Amino acid sequence: MKPTDIGAPDYLHKVVDCQWACPAHTPVPEYIRLTAAGRYSDAYMINWHSNVFPGILGRVCDRPCEPACRRGRVDAEPVAICRLKRVCADLKDDIRHRLPKPPAQKNRKRIACIGAGPASLTVARDLATIGYQVSIFDSGKSPGGMMRSQIPKFRLPDSVLDEECGYIINLGVDMHYEHWVNSLRDVLAAGWDAVFVGTGAPRGRECAVPGRQEAAAHIHIGIDWLANVSFGHTTKTEKRVIVLGGGNTAMDCCRSARRMGGEDVKVVVRSGFDEMKASPWEKEDAISEGIPILNMLVPKEFKHDNGKLTGMLFEKVRAEYDAKGRRSLLPTGEPDVLMECDEVLIAIGQENSFPWIERDIGLEFDKWGLPVLNPTTLQSSLPNVFFGGDAAFGPKNIITAVAHGHEAAISIDRFCRQRDLLRRPSPLTNLVSQKMGIHEWSYDNNVSEESRRKVPTKTLDKTLLDIKLELEIGFDPFLACAEADRCLNCDIATVFTDKACIECDACVDICPTECISFTANGEEDDLRGRLKVPAKNRDQALYVSDTLKTGRVMVKDENICLHCGMCAERCPTGAWDMRKYFYKTAAAGAEAPRK
Amino acid sequence: MTYFAKPKLLRPDTPKNALGYTRRDYEGAISSLCAGCGHDSISAAVVQACFDLDVEPHRVAKLSGIGCSSKTPDYFLGNSHGFNTTHGRMPSVLTGAALANRDLIYLGVSGDGDSASIGIGQFAHAMRRGVNMTYIVENNGVYGLTKGQFSATADKGSKNKRGVVNTDSPIDLVALALQLGATYVARSFSGDKEQLIPLIKGALRHRGPAFIDVISPCVTFNNHAGSTKSYDYVREHNDAVNRLDFILPRDQIEASYAPGELRRVVQHDGSILLLRKVKTDYDPADRVGAMNHLQERHALGEIVTGLLFVDSTSESMHRHLNTVEKPLNQLGDAYLCPGNSALEALNASLR
Numbered sequence: 007m008k009p010t011d012i013g014a015p016d017y018l019h020k021v022v023d024c025q026w027a028c029p030a031h032t033p034v035p036e037y038i039r040l041t042a043a044g045r046y047s048d049a050y051m052i053n054w055h056s057n058v059f060p061g062i063l064g065r066v067c068d069r070p071c072e073p074a075c076r077r078g079r080v081d082a083e084p085v086a087i088c089r090l091k092r093v094c095a096d097l098k099d100d101i102r103h104r105l106p107k108p109p110a111q112k113n114r115k116r117i118a119c120i121g122a123g124p125a126s127l128t129v130a131r132d133l134a135t136i137g138y139q140v141s142i143f144d145s146g147k148s149p150g151g152m153m154r155s156q157i158p159k160f161r162l163p164d165s166v167l168d169e170e171c172g173y174i175i176n177l178g179v180d181m182h183y184e185h186w187v188n189s190l191r192d193v194l195a196a197g198w199d200a201v202f203v204g205t206g207a208p209r210g211r212e213c214a215v216p217g218r219q220e221a222a223a224h225i226h227i228g229i230d231w232l233a234n235v236s237f238g239h240t241t242k243t244e245k246r247v248i249v250l251g252g253g254n255t256a257m258d259c260c261r262s263a264r265r266m267g268g269e270d271v272k273v274v275v276r277s278g279f280d281e282m283k284a285s286p287w288e289k290e291d292a293i294s295e296g297i298p299i300l301n302m303l304v305p306k307e308f309k310h311d312n313g314k315l316t317g318m319l320f321e322k323v324r325a326e327y328d329a330k331g332r333r334s335l336l337p338t339g340e341p342d343v344l345m346e347c348d349e350v351l352i353a354i355g356q357e358n359s360f361p362w363i364e365r366d367i368g369l370e371f372d373k374w375g376l377p378v379l380n381p382t383t384l385q386s387s388l389p390n391v392f393f394g395g396d397a398a399f400g401p402k403n404i405i406t407a408v409a410h411g412h413e414a415a416i417s418i419d420r421f422c423r424q425r426d427l428l429r430r431p432s433p434l435t436n437l438v439s440q441k442m443g444i445h446e447w448s449y450d451n452n453v454s455e456e457s458r459r460k461v462p463t464k465t466l467d468k469t470l471l472d473i474k475l476e477l478e479i480g481f482d483p484f485l486a487c488a489e490a491d492r493c494l495n496c497d498i499a500t501v502f503t504d505k506a507c508i509e510c511d512a513c514v515d516i517c518p519t520e521c522i523s524f525t526a527n528g529e530e531d532d533l534r535g536r537l538k539v540p541a542k543n544r545d546q547a548l549y550v551s552d553t554l555k556t557g558r559v560m561v562k563d564e565n566i567c568l569h570c571g572m573c574a575e576r577c578p579t580g581a582w583d584m585r586k587y588f589y590k591t592a593a594a595g596a597e598a599p600r601k
Numbered sequence: 602m603t604y605f606a607k608p609k610l611l612r613p614d615t616p617k618n619a620l621g622y623t624r625r626d627y628e629g630a631i632s633s634l635c636a637g638c639g640h641d642s643i644s645a646a647v648v649q650a651c652f653d654l655d656v657e658p659h660r661v662a663k664l665s666g667i668g669c670s671s672k673t674p675d676y677f678l679g680n681s682h683g684f685n686t687t688h689g690r691m692p693s694v695l696t697g698a699a700l701a702n703r704d705l706i707y708l709g710v711s712g713d714g715d716s717a718s719i720g721i722g723q724f725a726h727a728m729r730r731g732v733n734m735t736y737i738v739e740n741n742g743v744y745g746l747t748k749g750q751f752s753a754t755a756d757k758g759s760k761n762k763r764g765v766v767n768t769d770s771p772i773d774l775v776a777l778a779l780q781l782g783a784t785y786v787a788r789s790f791s792g793d794k795e796q797l798i799p800l801i802k803g804a805l806r807h808r809g810p811a812f813i814d815v816i817s818p819c820v821t822f823n824n825h826a827g828s829t830k831s832y833d834y835v836r837e838h839n840d841a842v843n844r845l846d847f848i849l850p851r852d853q854i855e856a857s858y859a860p861g862e863l864r865r866v867v868q869h870d871g872s873i874l875l876l877r878k879v880k881t882d883y884d885p886a887d888r889v890g891a892m893n894h895l896q897e898r899h900a901l902g903e904i905v906t907g908l909l910f911v912d913s914t915s916e917s918m919h920r921h922l923n924t925v926e927k928p929l930n931q932l933g934d935a936y937l938c939p940g941n942s943a944l945e946a947l948n949a950s951l952r
Binding site: 079081453455509510511514515516518519520521539540542565570572575576577578579 | 605607608609610611612613614615624625636637638639641642644645791792794818824833836
């Protein structure tokens with residue numbers, strides 16, 4: 007293999023698994039260290055710059071970082087990254103004076119954002135701080151989009167939403183509430199320099215089985231029902247409720263129903279438990295509130311008595327996989343299952359819907375009804391119209407919407423300045439040695455062997471009575487510190503200088519996870535098999551040095567490195583060094599590197 | 602110096618041996634030697650050898666004298682018996698332990714000062730008595746604990762860190778061991794684990810005195826230009842006579858060798874030493890030839906390494922002394938003190 011070039015921005019970034027997995031590339035280990043040090047405001051600002059909504063995401067993020075966390079590969083559970091984010095939001099001081107101020111001199115460019123969800127708010131923040139005049143149009147009375155309408159208040163209180171949306175609106179963003187945009191043609195005619203569409207995926211999928219029309223009064227689409235709950239239009243449910251669907255919306259529906267008078271609430275899912283789309287922790291939360299999840303049942307009929315819903319009929323199925331691994335659900339032949347109920351919530355998926363975009367204005371849609379976009383720039387076939395969030399590529403999650411918002415803001419800025427949109431500004435990267443003394447580092451390299459801390463919650467007998475009472479209390483500073491200590495500091499990179507190595511093997515001998523080898527070079531497959539412990543995880547890179555004096559190379563398997571720094575402590579010549587890698591994504595307004 | 606213990610977290614695919622132990626289970630405390638010390642590599646080689654041999658840690662007794670090298674038994678086999686004896690006296694304490702209990706695997710660890718200076722008499726007699734042990738000398742040619750004076754194994758003409766030239770003749774412990782009757786004699790280099798680990802394995806499974814001289818660079822006081830025990834010098838002058846593959850009786854021999862390049866030695870316990878010849882037509886069964894070869898190559902400035910001599914028919918001290926087979930601590934009062942009637946019978950037989 008060729009020597010690894012750690013100067014390429016992605017190499018060391020990929021070693022920081024959590025940051026790499028985060029769509030917005032939040033510098034996770036850095037804010038976790040700051041949280042442990044009690045510097046909550048500093049930790050908050052690092053989050054705020056990259057993911058815009060630390061308090062919100064610290065409660066409801068989909069956490070792609072946690073399954074990626076290196077700790078999960080050597081320990082039972084990953085670091086509670088998400089809830090540590092909440093800690094810095096909960097315990098910070100007033101940070102308003104640290105927020106950027108919009109420049110006094112505007113650049114006279116006017117941008118319209120349709121929808122006031124996370125994608126639009128991110129675009130607005132990124133552009134308002136560099137002189138754009140941004141206007142947001144939304145049909146609702148308050149900002150937040152689906153974060154406000156569909157996430158129950160016991161998971162995300164309004165106060166948190168108000169605070170973090172407020173930071174953005176106070177940058178001088180024009181908010182147009184209760185403004186239903188019903189024609190993109192009209193918007194375009196108003197002469198905006200660019201238009202950003204962040205309208206989400208607002209239509210819940212239907213469950214068209216017999217009885218749906220007749221019993222319609224007691225059957226609701228999950229996301230619409232959640233919005234009605236959120237805004238106080240719906241205040242109670244029947245006693246026996248069935249929730250159809252296995253995603254996070256279904257979990258929110260069943261847990262809301264449980265708090266609104268539902269005594270016998272159950273979730274019925276077509277697929278098996280493990281294939282459900284809901285995050286594992288959301289399933290756990292539902293189960294812990296006494297809600298059974300029943301799997302491998304396909305809805306067959308709504309049973310009703312002259313329009314009064316009496317129950318639901320399900321067909322039992324089993325999963326079969328063909329040679330390509332595609333699943334099909336086949337009836338088991340067992341008798342159908344009848345479940346009595348008084349109300350059904352359908353949460354089996356969301357779809358995009360753009361009835362307000364005329365199909366003759368030059369904006370192309372694909373066969374799934376999604377806009378045709380450049381995946382990098384998020385630009386549509388109308389050059390001045392950009393998409394982001396669920397409106398761009400279908401339903402994803404908040405953190406993806408934020409990431410889209412950043413990219414769209416960069417694109418809009420380059421578009422308005424007539425720059426090539428495909429030439430993107432580079433991330434800011436930095437690599438600094440953490441050596442403080444002979445064997446002292448400026449980070450805590452003692453690896454914690456503690457297990458994951460549970461977030462304290464209020465008792466169920468209280469929280470099940472009040473849908474607005476937040477269930478989780480959040481970590482206190484001590485729990486936060488103990489949990490933060492579990493972080494392996496993957497951004498403190500092991501950097502090897504081949505010229506200094508005397509091949510004494512000290513690093514090989516000390517490495518607690520045996521990830522360093524000195525061996526003859528070879529092709530990757532061959533080399534992976536010849537290491538001290540064969541490197542079977544091909545998603546993780548090999549760090550290969552140039553040829554050493556004895557003709558061998560140093561090969562480090564990045565997979566299980568604990569970043570404990572023992573290799574660097576045992577190295578007599580400083581060939582190993584622990585250096586902090588800081589990676590900050592480019593922001594709108596930054597220039598692209600010259601070719 | 603590392604202030605904390607190695608993290609206990611393991612990779613999920615950590616290899617385990619037949620006893621279900623990982624390599625980590627054969628480790629000891631964190632080394633407090635200088636970073637990059639060759640001795641730490643030897644400790645790691647001992648760990649690997651014991652892991653590969655499925656050694657039960659409680660069946661090993663590790664004994665040492667005084668010095669940097671003699672500290673190392675603290676850094677491997679943390680669950681084994683250990684005895685840090687007085688300076689140069691490891692061989693006699695070990696001999697006593699072996700006489701009392703022949704069931705344990707005896708590993709003596711010493712250095713060039715401990716064995717070639719203050720303890721040379723002890724070393725010589727352990728070899729000639731045929732104590733069943735593995736005797737490892739971690740040889741760096743200097744007194745590291747007292748800031749790098751030449752030791753008795755430093756080559757004449759080599760320079761210390763301040764540029765002073767050594768004027769005394771060196772003691773070659775390998776030559777002494779050969780002459781004194783050791784039945785398994787090897788030399789290796791701490792920076793070449795591929796060679797060292799099989800040599801340690803062979804020695805641990807050898808019956809009789811097995812001696813391994815391991816050149817182990819002192820990174821702090823003897824790893825400079827002009828030293829003959831530095832990483833660079835040893836790598837440039839390493840003159841291996843053979844490469845050893847150690848095969849347990851249960852293992853399949855997978856590698857294939859051209860005829861004539863291989864020598865096969867079966868030890869008393871059925872383990873097999875496969876010796877691949879390198880360069881010369883070297884005969885490891887020829888004690889006199891080995892001594893001659895050693896002298897010739899040393900005169901040319903080369904460091905002869907490999908398994909230099911092995912006698913698989915050797916007998917240990919217990920046979921010579923006709924000692925009791927059972928460990929003394931298991932004999933029991935009735936056996937040790939058979940009572941008046943037994944004494945009477947004995948006395949009567951001598952009348």
